[in-house]
Amino acid sequence: xxxxTQAQTEISVVEKExxxxxxxxxxxxxxxxxxxxxxxxxxxxxxxxxxxxxxEQNEISGRYSWNFQKSTSSFNFTIxxxxxxxSAVYFCALSEARPGNTPLVFGKGTRLSVIA
Amino acid sequence: DVKVTQSSRxxxxxxxxxxxxxxxxxxxxxNMFWYRQDPGLGLRLIYFSYDVKMKEKGDIPEGYSVSxxxxxxxxxxxxxxxxxxxxxxxxxxxxxxxxxxxQYFGPGxxxxxx
Numbered sequence: 001x002x003x004x005t006q007a008q009t010e011i012s013v014v015e016k017e018x019x020x021x022x023x024x025x026x027x028x029x030x031x032x033x034x035x036x037x038x039x040x041x042x043x044x045x046x047x048x049x050x051x052x053x054x055x056e057q058n059e060i061s062g063r064y065s066w067n068f069q070k071s072t073s074s075f076n077f078t079i080x081x082x083x084x085x086x087s088a089v090y091f092c093a094l095s096e097a098r099p100g101n102t103p104l105v106f107g108k109g110t111r112l113s114v115i116a
Numbered sequence: 117d118v119k120v121t122q123s124s125r126x127x128x129x130x131x132x133x134x135x136x137x138x139x140x141x142x143x144x145x146x147n148m149f150w151y152r153q154d155p156g157l158g159l160r161l162i163y164f165s166y167d168v169k170m171k172e173k174g175d176i177p178e179g180y181s182v183s184x185x186x187x188x189x190x191x192x193x194x195x196x197x198x199x200x201x202x203x204x205x206x207x208x209x210x211x212x213x214x215x216x217x218x219q220y221f222g223p224g225x226x227x228x229x230x
Binding site (some may be wrong): 035037042043044047097102103104106109 | 164
């Protein structure tokens with residue numbers, strides 16, 4: 001069975017601090033996808049990134065970066081120089097990498113509060 | 117841009133009422149999903165559909181049914197609403213056949229059953 005664990009329920013940081021959101025996953029599949037979503041106070045889940053299990057390169061997009069390590073089954077998300085607009089609930093998710101029925105398995109989310 | 121819309125942002129219904137939540141996507145996606153989101157429990161999959169008139173149960177289908185008569189529309193039905201169905205309901209779609217594994221979500225419907 002697939003499982004995603006986000007051990008940090010809530011994190012609070014002061015603006016301009018760096019913050020890392022942890023994600024650990026379990027799967028028996030050899031090929032899979034990992035995702036991060038942002039849910040701001042408005043409620044809509046916004047897709048941030050998708051990573052393939054066969055590509056362990058880290059990715060950077062502006063102030064956001066992702067560290068994927070298969071050896072530790074982790075897919076951590078770092079926000080550099082955090083801003084108040086980063087305040088949201090962040091979800092990590094996992095799915096099989098095959099066409100057809102591919103439900104996502106979500107972690108329970110980490111609520112990030114960035115204080116000005 | 118992928119657009120997923122849901123018929124209502126907020127809905128208040130009485131216990132025992134039949135409730136319809138509608139979801140429409142405009143990107144010709146094969147798959148559509150219904151989740152509910154509750155504090156401390158995260159997102160839980162209710163039902164999903166991988167084709168017109170096809171459906172599969174998710175993790176918590178009890179008390180719900182779905183309908184997909186057209187590719188772009190996926191409806192969630194609460195046959196007889198109960199207070200424990202008060203929740204945020206999120207619809208999503210994707211298209212793995214076209215390499216779109218990520219799901220795109222609608223804005224959500226916050227349902228209150230009194």
